[in-house]
Amino acid sequence: MAGNALYEELMRQLSAVGSVRRELGRIVPAGCSDGSATVLSVLGRHGAMRIGRLTELLGVDPSATSRHVAHLAALGWVDRTPDPADRRSRILHLTPEGHARLTELSDRRSRELAARLADWGDEDVRRLARLLARLRADFDGQWTGQHTFADPTEDAHHPHPPAA
Template identity: 40%
Template sequence: MSAKAASPERVGTRAHSLGRLEHEFGVVLRRVKRVLAERARAVHPDLPASSYLMLSYLDESGPCRSSAIAELFAMDKGAISRQVQHLADLGLVERTPDPADGRAALLAVTDEARRRMAQVQRDRRRWLDERLGDWSDEDLLAFVDTLSRYNASLDY
């Protein structure tokens, strides 16, 4: 740590900034919870927010095994199995045999789910663009770059 970073003024300011960061991310987390529920309902009225995250992952990443999803989301395989069944019952996910192991199944979003997810994404980006309309392209890029750096710093 440099001498400048260890000065009392810097420590107090940094501690205050870290507290503000925690507070702002608390606001973000509450907003994300609400937004996930709204997005889930936009895809299907009976879709829970937690299942929306799984559906979104499958939509972005392509077919995968439920065991990979359980590991990624740090969830019990039984809970994942129940969510997958619910998604299948809603017509949003389909199972196909895994070509690498016929005993296992791959999960993939249906065409209807893909269409609904794309519409939700378009609507959300339009909404964001309206809310951030007074941000310059440079401001937006700087924020995205900083947030990406923040997220990379917290990876372990």
Template identity: 40%
Template sequence: MQRPADVDHVDEADVLRIQSELGLLFRRARSHARRAAEEIHPGLTQPAYVVLARVVEHGSTRASELVELFGIDKAAVSRQVTTLEQLGLVERTDDPADRRAQVIAATAEGRRRYRRSSDRAQRVLREQLGQWSPQDARDLGRLLGRFNEAFGRTTDR
């Protein structure tokens, strides 16, 4: 693995602070996802919620794309989709381009429940960011996007 030459300019204390803050953010995000899942349906698990969110926000998709996106095995995706299907939140149909594959799409009820939960979460986030300057909020979004892009490139190593 080749290490970029310019990593030495990053201060160790900054790295430790960022690592600590990310850990806290990830724990809070998992907690939020659990609550949002329960809000959508008491039987909905956090992993299934994440699949539902992806399908609602980005449209119908193949199970194989979810496997690649989330980096989990096909059986795990299948279990989550089965849960969502049993709850009436998604439906599977044969892919017209490849009869061996299935396309997963949110049902109208799945979209409605997810959007209601998402709208509530956005209101809470807006309230939290309401004490920030508009520039700080834009900067956070930009920097998180930049970090996610860089982090995505390193997760395959």
């Protein structure tokens, strides 16, 4: 097992990753917060869903999810339609404008990452994506009792993982 110093260094590097994430979080469409951009990303990746499921995927308080959804609905980027199975509930889905804003967001963030990692080889980027996905899966597995590691570089249908 690795020594304490190794895990302390890992904590420093994870803090640095958080700084990178915050910087990328500033790249958002006009009128949109990082939190709302994350909602767009989750809906884009997972498709239509109830707000409760969205809250689970985001790992935030339901009131925060509601605020982001209300904001995105006011912008016309998210639509809330009655759930046929339970008319009291709503199904959230991206509107065509929401898809356009998500594409803009993904393109801008991808270009920024590509520019910052221009001297990295493709295999280094793949390796980092795999290791970060594995780290996330191990932490998610702590709460669910499962380890569901999936290699994000092999997911051609969803090339942009949601922001954490």
